[in-house]
Amino acid sequence: MSIHGKNFIGNKLSATGDKSSKIYDINSGNALDGDFYHATSYEVNTALQLANKAFIVYKQKTQNQRADFLDAIADEIMNLGDELILRTMSESNLPRPRIEGERGRTMGQIKMFATLLRDGSWVEASIDTALPNRTPLARNDLRKMLRPLGIVSVFEASNFPLAFACAGGDTASALAAGCPVIVKAHSSHSGTSELIASAIIKAVKKCDMPSGTFCMVHGSGRSVGQQIVMDERVKAVGFTGSTQGGMNLFNIANKRKTPIPVFAEMGSINPCVFLPSSLEDTKKLASMYAFSITLGVGQFCTNPGLILAIKGAKLEEFKSDLKKEIEASSPAIMLSKSIQESYEENKNKAIEQDGIILLAQATQENTSSQGRAVFTSVDAEVFIQNNKLQEEVFGPYCLLVECKDIKELNEAISCLDGQLTATVMGSNSEIVEHINLISNLENKCGRILFNSVPTGVEVCHSMQHGGPFPASTDSRFTSVGTGAIKRFVRPVCFQDCPSEILPQELKDENPLNIFRILNGENTKNSV
């Protein structure tokens, strides 16, 4: 299958614009197969029209029908076979095992939502039956459940070309919720996106979903992306990427005639607090953290960019051990030329800040496509005064904040911005002793880990991936795990609704056999 570079306007391919982009191999500089046609304003508008019409039909599909559709998407993506793997490898510079793993994760996510739909209880159905004889006022029959918001605009991330992209968590959860999706493809892996989009369209047709249930367009965030988010027909936005990109969308969305929710996951430096007991085996600790810092060339949103610890002989040992690990680490190819360049620039800016000490960097010189790990330190007093030291350096960069005592450590925690994760290393008795410090840290993050490294985000019910601003724009939601579906729904209450038109989830007989809050009781009983 050759790459055509066209936009997916509902089930139709379209390339009427006169602007296009290419993708280049990071090492050779040679162009990869495909000219990607930026969507015209007319094409974007047609996509929105189709998606808006599709919503009328798609929202009426049963949860089982949507589950079958998701399974069909997963099947069609697997049917792409090695062509997908190869294209993604060449666009992302990620090795085969990582891409195959990420495809597995993507399949897992899609099927997880299918399972959630077949179970059906996630809709938070609640029924309060009528009390016609209540005094002084009768109670009406009230039934509430979560219903889809409408068209969802999804922006692909650069660092997960499959799992946070065209058929990634945002798309899977929005489709699961009953919302049509319009994807803005990422310019660094548009060929991967095209292959995935073609698989989704096959599933749309196979499952007889309306054209417009899924669309994908190419083009810049500033023109194509902005047009989509500004359009009143769009009801929510999913985004994973830079703070600047996320905040642009957030500000646009809030200035619309009708503001809409933007779920932007904008990164995090993932503070790791080393309580004194954790420094007993400094070699083990250094090796554990060096692995996490350099994993995937540091290009994970949960990369440990910040360590906070108390000064002393054991911390000096740890610094020396981590220094050796970082120096011995191999520079590796980053996701794209522009990400490599940003890493160099941001790393240098960070090192130039007052009070920053460069403790170590990978001794092996990097090529112009590679990132080289860096380990720095700063005194807590300086860190507390300079908020710039909290800016994320996307890549294998880690800053150690040295505190004079537990009080200063707690002060440093108090001044932290919102984070996706925070980690505590220490013995159980030490953790119990510092419960207030840990409670303080909990206020700053969406997930708090104990005696581990922050990299690795499990896809499951209990995952929270999203933290207080600026980690994400809305800490009340997660972009990973079953909870992600809650971003694209809202409760609707049906009062005295004729049974004939009540959604299945709210009918007396409970035909889907789901858990409901029936007059305050959590039960599968019928009314």
Next chain:
Amino acid sequence: MSIHGKNFIGNKLSATGDKSSKIYDINSGNALDGDFYHATSYEVNTALQLANKAFIVYKQKTQNQRADFLDAIADEIMNLGDELILRTMSESNLPRPRIEGERGRTMGQIKMFATLLRDGSWVEASIDTALPNRTPLARNDLRKMLRPLGIVSVFEASNFPLAFACAGGDTASALAAGCPVIVKAHSSHSGTSELIASAIIKAVKKCDMPSGTFCMVHGSGRSVGQQIVMDERVKAVGFTGSTQGGMNLFNIANKRKTPIPVFAEMGSINPCVFLPSSLEDTKKLASMYAFSITLGVGQFCTNPGLILAIKGAKLEEFKSDLKKEIEASSPAIMLSKSIQESYEENKNKAIEQDGIILLAQATQENTSSQGRAVFTSVDAEVFIQNNKLQEEVFGPYCLLVECKDIKELNEAISCLDGQLTATVMGSNSEIVEHINLISNLENKCGRILFNSVPTGVEVCHSMQHGGPFPASTDSRFTSVGTGAIKRFVRPVCFQDCPSEILPQELKDENPLNIFRILNGENTKNSV
């Protein structure tokens, strides 16, 4: 108890400012008891400091402790006895039965949240246990639950001086969630607010909650209100009132260094769609709707401000019947002088719009404190073109939109702004026939009612009070019913957390006996 007019800065009273306001009797123009001292910037800051410190302690209180606290608040409010009723009557011009009923509703809300806390399952606890032997990667132990956001800023509404005010739904749900509350008292019923605040402070002391768990300040929205919402220590805002007031807070909150959620319920015109069969008994229908339009002088957020119907002989009959009802209705005293003046102004502006026909108004002249009911009509074609006709006229005002057929009725629905409620009148068979029209209407509202009037908002699990913008700023949440607590919490995931510091809700043995999602299963089982 005389009214002192001071600010409640935690458990201390304070009146260090040099600015104060009085409240005047709407009829006599005489000042009521009390000078209300506007909080100074220093006082507001002290309140924020205390609330921030209180959060550290208050968030660690168990659900049962918070439930006892809520019950104590309810008890102390009842202990205020008739003094509260009399003060509220003189400040709001609402009759005794209404105020006593509203006090009952307020008690009911507070006790409902206490019951919710004692049940405990609302926290959405979810546990995925560790899978150490899973390949290729082990799974960590992950446990998630809803945790309090931090300080909540509450703005009192004018139209419910008890139920949407100092100890109303916003305060009760925020305190239930584990968040300290800072109330900005409404200038039209500050004496009522003072009495309620004094009752809350008694409960704070009785239950040994930290000073700062509750604060209340007087002053203008532009100075005192703005200072609170702009402060980085504040984590969420609850508001019920005008579109302008709500949007001011929404815009301030989004421009902060860290944007925060604002739950502003900003009103609604509550469209009522009359399908042809509903016009069979026009007398009964007209009497039902005249009652709802004039109830409480139309000062309810679910007041039916818009009727949509199809032209014909039966509609002419209905118009004539409703005209008689409206003409015969008695003008009545409104909540305040400024609300009465706004009603006059907005009503006149509405009537002056092109194409509006004044069908009826109460024949009895109103005094300068009274509102007089008005019934107007407009052709659907004009309505669809002029969005100004959707602006709420807060008071007993209703506009009939006359459509030529069901298609035009559907078009008129399509152009509606977001609403708190929408109502459908019609036979079951007609409702089934027009399922797409009803689905279209559902997209526009938070609650859809059948064969009823929109006034009357039940406080229960299944209530949804909050709709698509501009009815409220966040349609995914409700300000009435148990769901209101979800506005002030966010999920936090604990990974491999030592059992000693896990919240009770997430401990293996399930000591609170709550429902949890345990490895995907909804159960009360222990791990």
